[in-house]
Amino acid sequence: xxxxxxxxxxxxxxxxxQPYVSSRKTVPTRQAIALxxxxxxxxxxIGKDAAGGQNVYVRQVGEAxxxxxxxxxxxxxxxxxxxxxxxxxxxxxxxxRLVAGPEQFIPxxxxxxxxxxxxxxxxxxxxxxxxxxxxxxxxYWMSAWVGLQLKQQSNIxxxxxxxxxxAVKYQAVPHRPVIAATRLAIERQILEQADCIVATSPQxxxxxxxxxxxxxxxxxxxxxxxxxxxxxxxxxxxxxALGFDVNDAIVLYVGRFDPRKGIETLVRAxxxxxxxxxxxxxxxxxxxxxxxxxxxxxxxxxxDSTDGLERARIERLIHAAGLAEQTVxxxxxxxxxxxxxxxxxxxxxxxxxxEPFGLVAIEAMACGTPVVASxxxxxxxxxxxxxxGLLVPPQDPSALxxxxxxxxxxxxxxxxxxxxxxxxxxxxFSWSGVAVHLSDxxxxxxxxxxxxxxxxxxxxxxxxxxxxxxxxxxxx
Ligand code: UDP
Numbered sequence: 001x002x003x004x005x006x007x008x009x010x011x012x013x014x015x016x017x018q019p020y021v022s023s024r025k026t027v028p029t030r031q032a033i034a035l036x037x038x039x040x041x042x043x044x045x046i047g048k049d050a051a052g053g054q055n056v057y058v059r060q061v062g063e064a065x066x067x068x069x070x071x072x073x074x075x076x077x078x079x080x081x082x083x084x085x086x087x088x089x090x091x092x093x094x095x096x097r098l099v100a101g102p103e104q105f106i107p108x109x110x111x112x113x114x115x116x117x118x119x120x121x122x123x124x125x126x127x128x129x130x131x132x133x134x135x136x137x138x139x140y141w142m143s144a145w146v147g148l149q150l151k152q153q154s155n156i157x158x159x160x161x162x163x164x165x166x167a168v169k170y171q172a173v174p175h176r177p178v179i180a181a182t183r184l185a186i187e188r189q190i191l192e193q194a195d196c197i198v199a200t201s202p203q204x205x206x207x208x209x210x211x212x213x214x215x216x217x218x219x220x221x222x223x224x225x226x227x228x229x230x231x232x233x234x235x236x237x238x239x240x241a242l243g244f245d246v247n248d249a250i251v252l253y254v255g256r257f258d259p260r261k262g263i264e265t266l267v268r269a270x271x272x273x274x275x276x277x278x279x280x281x282x283x284x285x286x287x288x289x290x291x292x293x294x295x296x297x298x299x300x301x302x303x304d305s306t307d308g309l310e311r312a313r314i315e316r317l318i319h320a321a322g323l324a325e326q327t328v329x330x331x332x333x334x335x336x337x338x339x340x341x342x343x344x345x346x347x348x349x350x351x352x353x354x355e356p357f358g359l360v361a362i363e364a365m366a367c368g369t370p371v372v373a374s375x376x377x378x379x380x381x382x383x384x385x386x387x388x389g390l391l392v393p394p395q396d397p398s399a400l401x402x403x404x405x406x407x408x409x410x411x412x413x414x415x416x417x418x419x420x421x422x423x424x425x426x427x428x429f430s431w432s433g434v435a436v437h438l439s440d441x442x443x444x445x446x447x448x449x450x451x452x453x454x455x456x457x458x459x460x461x462x463x464x465x466x467x468x469x470x471x472x473x474x475x476x
Pocket of ligand 1: 052053054056254255256298299300331332333334335338357358359360361363
């Protein structure tokens with residue numbers, strides 16, 4: 001709706017016999033919207049302090065939506081006293097860190113009691129800025145609860161992305177944490193009461209329908225990747241930059257240290273691969289020297305947190321399997337340097353037990369690296385077997401080892417995968433493409449909200465700046 005439409009709609013509701021006077025005092029610049037990500041700080045360093053896909057998603061979506069003309073405010077919880085309260089990412093995109101609970105890292109399972117404070121801080125921020133967000137897009141179940149409270153208090157359009165699903169997570173854990181029942185209830189409530197759920201893959205949509213509720217509106221809009229950053233580089237160049245040999249057979253893992261990520265399965269697969277290649281070598285049939293096998297593990301960890309414990313456990317496994325000399329722990333690597341790791345690798349392994357989407361798969365593919373992934377969740381959607389990589393059953397070291405071996409040994413076929421993988425990403429998973437879909441969804445929901453208001457309440461005031469649907473100005 002442009003301002004002409006807005007005026008014509010408003011005239012309909014202006015009181016009889018009185019000239020219509022717009023309540024708008026100034027010409028609006030942009031429609032402001034709020035993205036809420038209570039624990040995934042969009043301004044955080046990725047790959048550290050449990051920062052992963054959710055942080056990347058919110059930040060990239062936020063920046064891309066701002067380019068499409070929205071004013072994007074991304075809200076998260078402040079976890080360090082020295083962190084800035086507001087981080088401006090681009091002229092119309094910022095992260096706002098709200099104080100809710102102590103300004104320190106709090107594990108996710110202990111965070112919910114501070115969400116009431118988060119709601120109050122959000123509302124205080126709105127009052128201070130004199131703005132109201134007609135549309136709120138929440139991420140993860142605790143933000144969903146925040147969104148549901150806001151929706152009870154004012155007429156907002158509420159959109160939600162899960163990122164992780166309690167119903168799946170708790171299937172695999174022997175002891176459910178105390179918070180589990182609350183989480184499951186809120187995950188159901190948000191599906192049934194939000195204006196729209198954004199599932200990032202058809203598989204996630206199916207899981208929601210099977211495990212959470214048959215009610216509620218879901219649209220599938222995938223995650224994306226920054227294809228201007230993640231693209232192909234000559235392999236030899238990347239290896240030279242990172243100090244790897246041209247003859248190395250490199251298997252890469254990128255991600256957080258979390259048992260759900262299945263790094264243990266990869267270590268066991270790698271051990272099998274080494275033994276198998278050694279056996280072939282003694283028969284004179286090895287495609288490469290087993291001593292040249294390298295397992296490169298990229299991801300940050302903190303000795304005192306859960307990711308530090310998982311890294312220590314993985315290191316113990318590696319030592320026990322006699323793989324220490326062939327394994328490189330690269331630590332946390334930023335997105336600027338990650339393309340070097342992806343392109344240097346022969347294969348990127350994603351051995352997750354479950355993955356709602358799995359950004360690493362599309363990042364690797366965008367760099368032309370074949371992906372061998374567990375056939376679960378979003379990975380079954382992004383990785384096309386025989387075209388961009390292979391899918392294997394989760395938690396199956398032998399299947400993973402065989403798939404990795406095929407990529408390492410079938411040179412002609414692997415070359416075909418390398419060519420096709422970036423094309424799939426460019427065509428389906430760019431952030432700018434994702435943001436266009438989200439922007440279209442937001443517009444439809446805001447338009448629907450206004451038409452509902454007009455239909456049900458004819459005494460409604462003329463359209464205010466708050467209700468203007470269009471983001472108005474596009475960045476060039
Ligand atoms: N990542 C990174 N540096 C690291 C490790 C991971 O930038 O050292 C990024 C990775 O590139 C990806 C994100 O963290 O963008 C992980 O997202 P994914 O969806 O694969 O997993 P999640 O963390 O959401 O479980």
